[in-house]
Amino acid sequence: MTSIYPALIAALRAELPEDALLTSPESLRPYECDGLSAYRRMPGVVCLPHTVSQAQAVLRICHRLRVPVVPRGAGTGLSGGALPLTDGVLLGLARLNQILDIDVRNRCAVVQPGVRNLALSEAARPYGFYYAPDPSSQIACTIGGNVAENSGGVHCLKYGLTVHNVLGVKILTPEGELLEIGGKALDAPGYDLLAVLCGSEGLLGVVVEITVRLLPLPERAQVVLAAFDDVARAGEAVGRILSAGIIPAGMEMMDNLAIRAAEDFVHAGYPVDAAAILLVELDGENREVSEQIFQVRQMLLDLGATEVHTARDEAERLLFWKGRKNAFPAIGRMSPDYYCMDGTIPRRRLPEVLTRIAQLSEEYGLPVANVFHAGDGNLHPLILYDANRPGELARTEALGGRILELCIEVGGTITGEHGVGIEKIEQMCVQFGGPELAQFHALRAAFDPEGLLNPGKAVPTLHRCAEFGRMHVHGGQLPHPALERF
Amino acid sequence: MANLGPELQERVRAACAAGQPLRISGGGTKDFLSPACEGAVLDVSGHTGLIDYAPSELVLTARAGTPLKEIESILAQHGQMLGFEPPHFGAGATLGGTLACALSGPRRPYAGAARDFVLGMHILNGRGELLGFGGQVMKNVAGFDVSRLMVGARGTLGVILDVSLKVLPLPAEERTLRVACGQEDAIALMAGWAGKPLPVSATAWIDGALMVRLSGLSQAVEAMTQQVISEPVSGGQAFWQGLREQTLPFFALQPDESLWRISLPPGSPPLALSGRTCLDWGGAQRWLVTAQPPESVASAAHQAGGAVTRYRGSGDVPVANISPALLGLHQRIKRAFDPAGILNPGREFGVRS
Numbered sequence: 005m006t007s008i009y010p011a012l013i014a015a016l017r018a019e020l021p022e023d024a025l026l027t028s029p030e031s032l033r034p035y036e037c038d039g040l041s042a043y044r045r046m047p048g049v050v051c052l053p054h055t056v057s058q059a060q061a062v063l064r065i066c067h068r069l070r071v072p073v074v075p076r077g078a079g080t081g082l083s084g085g086a087l088p089l090t091d092g093v094l095l096g097l098a099r100l101n102q103i104l105d106i107d108v109r110n111r112c113a114v115v116q117p118g119v120r121n122l123a124l125s126e127a128a129r130p131y132g133f134y135y136a137p138d139p140s141s142q143i144a145c146t147i148g149g150n151v152a153e154n155s156g157g158v159h160c161l162k163y164g165l166t167v168h169n170v171l172g173v174k175i176l177t178p179e180g181e182l183l184e185i186g187g188k189a190l191d192a193p194g195y196d197l198l199a200v201l202c203g204s205e206g207l208l209g210v211v212v213e214i215t216v217r218l219l220p221l222p223e224r225a226q227v228v229l230a231a232f233d234d235v236a237r238a239g240e241a242v243g244r245i246l247s248a249g250i251i252p253a254g255m256e257m258m259d260n261l262a263i264r265a266a267e268d269f270v271h272a273g274y275p276v277d278a279a280a281i282l283l284v285e286l287d288g289e290n291r292e293v294s295e296q297i298f299q300v301r302q303m304l305l306d307l308g309a310t311e312v313h314t315a316r317d318e319a320e321r322l323l324f325w326k327g328r329k330n331a332f333p334a335i336g337r338m339s340p341d342y343y344c345m346d347g348t349i350p351r352r353r354l355p356e357v358l359t360r361i362a363q364l365s366e367e368y369g370l371p372v373a374n375v376f377h378a379g380d381g382n383l384h385p386l387i388l389y390d391a392n393r394p395g396e397l398a399r400t401e402a403l404g405g406r407i408l409e410l411c412i413e414v415g416g417t418i419t420g421e422h423g424v425g426i427e428k429i430e431q432m433c434v435q436f437g438g439p440e441l442a443q444f445h446a447l448r449a450a451f452d453p454e455g456l457l458n459p460g461k462a463v464p465t466l467h468r469c470a471e472f473g474r475m476h477v478h479g480g481q482l483p484h485p486a487l488e489r490f
Numbered sequence: 491m492a493n494l495g496p497e498l499q500e501r502v503r504a505a506c507a508a509g510q511p512l513r514i515s516g517g518g519t520k521d522f523l524s525p526a527c528e529g530a531v532l533d534v535s536g537h538t539g540l541i542d543y544a545p546s547e548l549v550l551t552a553r554a555g556t557p558l559k560e561i562e563s564i565l566a567q568h569g570q571m572l573g574f575e576p577p578h579f580g581a582g583a584t585l586g587g588t589l590a591c592a593l594s595g596p597r598r599p600y601a602g603a604a605r606d607f608v609l610g611m612h613i614l615n616g617r618g619e620l621l622g623f624g625g626q627v628m629k630n631v632a633g634f635d636v637s638r639l640m641v642g643a644r645g646t647l648g649v650i651l652d653v654s655l656k657v658l659p660l661p662a663e664e665r666t667l668r669v670a671c672g673q674e675d676a677i678a679l680m681a682g683w684a685g686k687p688l689p690v691s692a693t694a695w696i697d698g699a700l701m702v703r704l705s706g707l708s709q710a711v712e713a714m715t716q717q718v719i720s721e722p723v724s725g726g727q728a729f730w731q732g733l734r735e736q737t738l739p740f741f742a743l744q745p746d747e748s749l750w751r752i753s754l755p756p757g758s759p760p761l762a763l764s765g766r767t768c769l770d771w772g773g774a775q776r777w778l779v780t781a782q783p784p785e786s787v788a789s790a791a792h793q794a795g796g797a798v799t800r801y802r803g804s805g806d807v808p809v810a811n812i813s814p815a816l817l818g819l820h821q822r823i824k825r826a827f828d829p830a831g832i833l834n835p836g837r838e839f840g841v842r843s
């Protein structure tokens with residue numbers, strides 16, 4: 005970049021107001037990493053446009069000068085997706101933060117990408133609506149970032165992920181052209197471009213406007229907490245509830261280490277001796293919720309729960325959730341550093357996977373706390389480590405890699421909601437074969453022929469996979485052993 | 491139950507090498523929905539069978555040629571269903587064809603569309619490469635979501651070989667109510683219900699009455715029944731099936747008439763078009779039977795922020811309304827999957843339509 009840097013700065017300066025262009029080292033510093041702080045890199049330049057046309061101007065300039073662009077929302081991502089490039093522009097969308105329309109008649113909202121997830125639900129509340137996907141980071145993360153990561157939350161079991169709740173988007177192409185995809189109708193002619201844009205990690209376009217579906221606030225929500233002295237039995241309860249035809253709004257599980265950390269931090273009233281707890285939230289119409297609570301309690305007791313506790317009131321319900329939603333920071337208090345994994349597995353493999361994670365934890369000499377979206381089989385093993393101890397980060401990453409490969413081995417995936425980013429780029433070589441990766445690159449080139457948007461993230465080059473050395477078919481096992489290739 | 495994967499792959503590879511167009515065919519029940527297509531028939535209807543089904547996981551994996559009715563009956567035996575309630579449009583409807591056409595029935599606005607239930611797929615791209623995307627788990631953001639891209643692609647990006655779907659438990663109780671009212675009142679009523687947490691699973695305004703289906707635990711169904719001034723309907727199930735399969739008398743056409751599907755923001759006011767209208771999907775999907783020219787129907791829909799598809803009738807069909815910039819992207823995506831252009835030529839978006 006050094007050679008074109010002056011030309012780039014001059015061009016950007018001509019298009020952007022002064023406060024939208026950061027170049028000094030101290031102003032760039034806050035952008036050197038996202039939520040995955042183990043990876044840091046100083047950006048070449050940071051642009052913080054106030055308007056879509058300013059964002060468009062940035063892209064046009066970068067396209068003309070062939071400078072790569074990394075989009076960024078709030079920077080809460082956990083896979084290094086917004087990690088900047090030294091020779092690139094970091095394009096922050098956080099200032100595009102207007103809610104443009106809350107359309108009660110059509111049950112949807114139109115927002116700019118920098119609107120915070122929780123801010124949208126708060127704005128919709130007076131109308132009796134909310135935005136369903138609720139990542140634990142919802143106070144901070146942006147809707148644009150949610151689209152780019154196809155984020156989930158504790159309520160996704162019943163109400164779907166971001167992809168299920170987005171009706172339309174406007175994106176800027178790497179050339180700076182504005183494309184409108186979908187709208188307020190439930191479908192639009194042509195290929196399902198929304199499906200590929202959700203979760204595209206900023207590689208296929210810069211999202212500058214989003215139309216999302218709003219849902220009516222439930223009449224009542226109630227949570228049941230169950231304690232188990234055996235993790236496998238808690239896992240079994242999850243399958244039992246779902247196959248009985250009850251889809252809870254959320255169904256979350258925590259293991260003993262996570263329970264103790266959370267209890268220590270927020271005093272949620274969790275049973276600290278339990279091997280696992282399950283939080284089952286039921287919502288909807290009042291009488292329906294009562295009936296479901298009755299059924300769920302019965303099932304939990306039949307399956308040997310040592311304790312089943314229905315939140316006494318709204319305050320206690322929120323307290324139960326506070327423990328869960330603060331599980332990451334709670335674990336952060338126990339250990340100098342922690343590393344969050346995000347594999348997803350078929351639910352029925354849960355007991356076996358937990359046993360093997362415990363074995364791996366022992367093998368690597370690093371404690372692992374487990375928090376998961378049990379209803380969807382999405383695991384968040386948290387590896388506790390100390391980056392100041394030489395070699396410990398490397399050992400942590402190696403353990404993390406083993407856990408992800410375990411998820412693939414049982415028919416699951418390396419990431420349920422946090423994305424590949426830079427962090428899991430090598431595990432992508434294990435999850436997918438060369439032809440799939442080549443297809444991803446071809447699809448990407450249809451959107452971004454020069455590869456200027458967020459290069460180096462999400463999809464590894466075949467070359468990189470060859471260097472990594474662990475290919476797709478490893479140990480004689482294909483990634484989905486349950487599925488025949490033919 | 492047969493696995494034709496290797497043969498199908500061989501056919502696509504050879505066709506790619508020879509530049510020979512292929513017309514992918516399943517049960518042949520949905521040809522009326524897509525533009526004509528020239529090519530040697532690639533018959534996937536023999537590629538059948540359930541590969542995996544674990545009811546407690548709420549996940550089913552089947553080969554694309556498996557008849558829809560077979561899948562539905564296996565699910566029903568375990569108290570489960572396809573949440574998107576797809577129309578069949580004929581006895582031979584297959585899973586693959588239903589997804590290639592992105593077809594969803596009356597439950598769609600309340601439970602989700604066909605694409606929403608897709609978890610993973612194996613496909614053959616236009617080079618005959620066997621590719622797997624997604625998987626059998628509920629959440630998966632590794633790589634671009636190519637499986638969902640296949641839904642509604644009309645077979646122009648790949649041959650769907652097998653699919654993993656999320657399935658849903660059957661509701662404990664279903665009941666259909668009827669409220670006599672005009673179209674505008676129906677739109678307002680549906681919007682009002684959608685604004686509350688009610689156990690509504692289908693709504694349709696047809697022949698001067700709003701039909702509403704309630705699904706859920708009996709307490710919730712009973713509570714809503716008491717709130718709505720309505721008459722109970724016997725044979726509710728047959729009604730929703732007739733709506734889904736377009737066998738109700740409403741769908742019978744005179745020789746000069748066409749049946750149009752109009753996809754709109756659900757709260758849109760009635761369109762000023764002559765003919766008869768049925769509102770489905772809480773107002774988001776509207777059926778119009780009219781003799782008006784295609785251009786008038788299309789332009790009324792576009793003005794209201796929606797789009798049209800002609801389902802039945804004769805004569806020329808308007809091209810899908812895709813902006814020129816988006817059209818270029820569509821063409822590049824097509825080439826990324828099928829560089830030789832051999833899969834279902836003529837059915838690509840916007841090329842002809």
Ligand SMILES: Cc1cc2nc3c(=O)[nH]c(=O)nc-3n(C[C@H](O)[C@H](O)[C@H](O)COP(=O)(O)OP(=O)(O)OC[C@H]3O[C@@H](n4cnc5c(N)ncnc54)[C@H](O)[C@@H]3O)c2cc1C
Pocket residue numbers: 038039074075076077078079080081082084085086097117138139140141144145146147148149150151152153154155156157158205206207209210211212332333421422458
């Ligand atoms: C404590 C904590 C808890 C979390 N809990 C959850 C959880 O429960 N569920 C969950 O899914 N995630 C969770 N996350 C992860 C993270 O919050 C989500 O991935 C979130 O969607 C990121 O949003 P962001 O605005 O911070 O995006 P960023 O981190 O800024 O960016 C994320 C990615 O999106 C791209 N991007 C951002 N904005 C745009 C745009 N407008 N157009 C195109 N690309 C863009 C970036 O390039 C990057 O690749 C958690 C994170 C933390 C720190």
